[in-house]
Each structure stands twice: as C-alpha cells, then as structure tokens.
Amino acid sequence: MTPDLLTDIADTFGTPTYVYDLDRVKEQYNTFKSAFPWPRLKICYAMKANYNRDILATLNELGSGIDAVSPGDLAMARSCGISISNIIYTANNITDTEMHEIAATGVLMNIGSLSRLKRYAEAYPGTRVCLRINPDVVDGAHDKIKTGGDLTKFGILLEDVEQIKEIVREAGLKVVGLHEHTGSGLKKPDSIIKAMKQVMSVATRENFPDLEFLDFGGGFKVPYGPDEAPIDIREIGSRVTRLFSEFCRDYGRELGLWFEPGKYLTAQAGTLLVRVNTVKQNRHRTICGTDSGFPQLIRPMFYDAYHAIENISNPAGMPGTYDICGNICETGDLFAKDRDMPEVRENDLLGIKDAGAYCYAMGGTYNLRPMPAEVVVEKGGFRLSRKRLTPEDLVALITGESATPARNDFNTQTRPDAA
Numbered sequence: 038m039t040p041d042l043l044t045d046i047a048d049t050f051g052t053p054t055y056v057y058d059l060d061r062v063k064e065q066y067n068t069f070k071s072a073f074p075w076p077r078l079k080i081c082y083a084m085k086a087n088y089n090r091d092i093l094a095t096l097n098e099l100g101s102g103i104d105a106v107s108p109g110d111l112a113m114a115r116s117c118g119i120s121i122s123n124i125i126y127t128a129n130n131i132t133d134t135e136m137h138e139i140a141a142t143g144v145l146m147n148i149g150s151l152s153r154l155k156r157y158a159e160a161y162p163g164t165r166v167c168l169r170i171n172p173d174v175v176d177g178a179h180d181k182i183k184t185g186g187d188l189t190k191f192g193i194l195l196e197d198v199e200q201i202k203e204i205v206r207e208a209g210l211k212v213v214g215l216h217e218h219t220g221s222g223l224k225k226p227d228s229i230i231k232a233m234k235q236v237m238s239v240a241t242r243e244n245f246p247d248l249e250f251l252d253f254g255g256g257f258k259v260p261y262g263p264d265e266a267p268i269d270i271r272e273i274g275s276r277v278t279r280l281f282s283e284f285c286r287d288y289g290r291e292l293g294l295w296f297e298p299g300k301y302l303t304a305q306a307g308t309l310l311v312r313v314n315t316v317k318q319n320r321h322r323t324i325c326g327t328d329s330g331f332p333q334l335i336r337p338m339f340y341d342a343y344h345a346i347e348n349i350s351n352p353a354g355m356p357g358t359y360d361i362c363g364n365i366c367e368t369g370d371l372f373a374k375d376r377d378m379p380e381v382r383e384n385d386l387l388g389i390k391d392a393g394a395y396c397y398a399m400g401g402t403y404n405l406r407p408m409p410a411e412v413v414v415e416k417g418g419f420r421l422s423r424k425r426l427t428p429e430d431l432v433a434l435i436t437g438e439s440a441t442p443a444r445n446d447f448n449t450q451t452r453p454d455a456a
C-alpha cells in the first residue's frame with residue numbers, strides 16, 4: 038500500500054483507521070498453500086487473528102476453512118456464508134451450555150481436556166470429535182503466547198492417552214482428528230516438526246482407528262522487527278510434507294493435513310493509520326501523541342511487541358528519536374518507545390505496520406473511545422469495510438438506549454457565561 042493511497046484513505050475516512058490489503062491476504066494464503074504440496078491439505082484460518090468480514094469472505098472464496106473459538110466467532114463466520122463443514126471449533130474452558138449450543142450446529146468440536154471429553158461423551162455418544170493434544174513443545178514469540186507444555190491450560194497431555202481411549206471406547210466416539218497448537222510466532226521451525234512427531238507418536242491405528250486428519254495449528258512467524266527475517270515457508274512445507282507422508286504410510290491411509298494459520302495470513306496485510314496531534318518536548322524525550330491508543334492496538338503494551346511505524350507525511354524528514362503514544366489515560370499507552378524515525382510533526386499521518394493480526398481483534402473501548410474504522414484495499418482501489426462508531430453509537434450499544442449527543446453539554450460548559 039503506497040503512501041499516496043494511505044493518505045487518500047485517511048483524507049476520505051479520517052483517523053484512526055485500520056486498512057487491510059486483501060491482495061496481500063490472498064498472496065499469503067496462496068504462498069502458504071503452495072508450500073505444502075499435500076492433496077488433502079486444509080487451511081483453517083484462525084479467525085481470532087482478525088474477524089473482519091471482508092477478510093473472512095476473501096479467504097472463504099479461496100477455499101479456506103475456519104478455526105473458531107467462541108459462539109461469536111461461529112456466528113460471524115456463519116454470517117459470512119462459511120459452511121459448518123468448513124469450521125473447526127477450538128474453544129477452551131467452555132460451559133455445558135456452550136457445548137450444547139455448538140453441538141446443535143453440527144460443527145466439529147476440538148476438545149482439549151479430559152473433563153470436557155467426559156461430559157461431551159456422556160451427552161453425545163457415537164459422534165465425531167477432534168481432540169487437542171498438548172505437544173509438550175514450548176515455543177512462541179512471548180511467554181503469554183506459548184501454548185505447549187504443562188504450564189499452560191491447553192490440550193490433553195500425551196501421557197493421558199489411555200484415559201482418552203477409555204472414555205472414547207465407552208461412548209463409542211469417533212475420534213476423526215487429533216490437533217495441537219504449540220504457540221504463536223514460533224521462533225524455531227524445528228518446533229513444528231517436534232510437535233508433529235509428538236502427536237504422531239500417539240496417533241496410531243491401534244489408539245485412534247478412525248482418524249481422518251491431523252491438525253497442527255498455527256504459529257507461523259512473520260517478521261515484525263527490522264532484524265527479523267521471514268521464515269522459509271517452502272522449506273518448512275517440504276519437511277512437514279515428507280514427515281506427514283511417512284506417517285500416513287505407517288498409519289495405512291492418506292489423512293488430511295490441517296493447519297490453522299492466523300498471523301501468517303493477515304498480519305502483514307494491515308496498517309493502522311493514526312494522526313499526530315501533540316508533540317511535547319519533555320527534557321530529553323520527544324513525546325508524540327496520536328489519536329489512537331492501546332485499546333485499539335494493544336500488542337506493544339501487552340507483549341512488548343515491535344510494530345514498525347512509518348511517517349507517511351514526512352518520509353524524508355530529519356532522523357529523530359520519539360515515543361509514539363496514544364490518547365488513553367495510562368502511562369503505558371505507547372505504540373513505540375525511543376523509536377528512530379523521520380521527524381514527526383503535529384498533524385503528520387503515521388502508519389503502524391503489520392497490524393492485520395491480533396490488533397483490531399484484541400481491541401476494546403476503554404475510556405469509551407470507539408474502535409477505528411476499517412477500510413479494505415483490493416486491486417488498487419479502496420472501500421469502507423466497517424464504519425467508525427460515534428461516541429453516541431457506542432453509548433447506545435452499551436445502554437441499549439439512544440444517547441444524547443455530548444456536544445451540547447460540552448458547548449454549555451465552555452461558554453464563558455456558563456454556570
């Protein structure tokens with residue numbers, strides 16, 4: 038997305054605005070797909086990364102399935118016309134009510150604890166199910182997003198296989214899939230292979246005779262920082278496919294090879310456009326205030342994540358060092374600290390890059406600031422995908438009543454003759 042295009046979008050729709058390049062999403066999907074030359078490859082996009090409807094529709098058109106994790110995810114996927122047979126449901130710590138609600142839709146459930154498996158087996162004997170195994174491999178870009186190992190709440194431990202088998206046998210369940218997800222932003226490509234081998238060690242015909250697929254989750258890293266290299270997805274793909282092919286030969290059947298990428302498909306396709314409204318010199322620091330904040334893009338504050346920031350208005354400005362902040366009443370409300378970039382001036386337009394995954398989706402309305410608008414770019418053109426709510430819209434959503442425009446009160450308070 039060129040600076041001119043982004044400027045045009047900001048001029049048309051204002052800021053803050055998320056912009057997603059749908060062509061980049063398609064490119065990422067096709068690159069991923071072609072890296073795994075397996076006839077029964079299935080990609081289930083982890084929609085938790087970004088549930089934007091244009092992104093979901095684009096991936097659906099390309100043939101992607103969906104990894105959904107909540108009734109909201111499921112409802113959103115269904116509203117985009119994604120069929121139930123194309124969705125896997127991988128929620129954790131669900132209630133019985135949620136289990137029944139989901140089972141009623143017919144979506145395949147991926148169960149990650151013995152306790153839930155028992156309750157599912159009692160309620161739905163004889164049905165098809167997928168089981169989430171904890172691969173005991175620990176990797177991920179940050180401690181908060183490592184999912185393997187016994188310190189996390191995810192999946193059934195490998196040593197509990199005999200207990201799984203007993204529950205499955207008693208209820209006549211058909212275990213059609215085994216699943217694992219090691220973590221997000223896996224630092225070592227070997228972790229993918231290790232985790233696969235762990236699942237394969239229990240995925241024998243004797244333990245699970247009804248397998249139709251193995252699902253190895255997501256976690257494929259994208260480069261965020263200037264020193265991070267992109268992963269070699271083709272190399273990973275060929276190692277994975279070779280290993281899987283050997284496994285299928287031993288198992289005696291060609292199974293489906295499933296993945297659930299989130300970041301890999303959407304992270305690099307997104308930019309958050311924000312405008313600088315205040316530049317403050319605090320002794321030796323230059324602090325730039327923008328019209329967005331951490332509830333609208335929380336990764337830097339939450340995971341100390343790095344997002345490149347482009348000064349779209351002043352790309353050739355003198356280099357300087359800046360703290361790029363938001364408009365929220367918290368000290369940690371920063372998008373970047375000590376960031377070297379071309380001179381930042383009031384009214385400059387900044388683009389926070391690689392904001393297509395876990396940015397809007399993790400957003401909230403803290404301080405009652407509505408989330409940014411969303412715009413999609415496709416084949417050189419752009420269009421509004423989701424409009425920005427006004428503060429009154431937001432209050433109406435919260436209270437269920439239409440809100441009085443705040444503007445009147447504000448005018449009264451600032452009139453010199455106001456009481």
Ligand code: LLP
Binds near residue numbers: 182218220
């Ligand atoms: N499958 C399962 C079961 C998952 O839990 C996840 C992510 C994925 C697939 C997709 O992982 P990905 O390919 O996107 O790495 N909010 C964090 C990432 C949390 C990931 C949660 N689970 C972040 O912003 O880095």
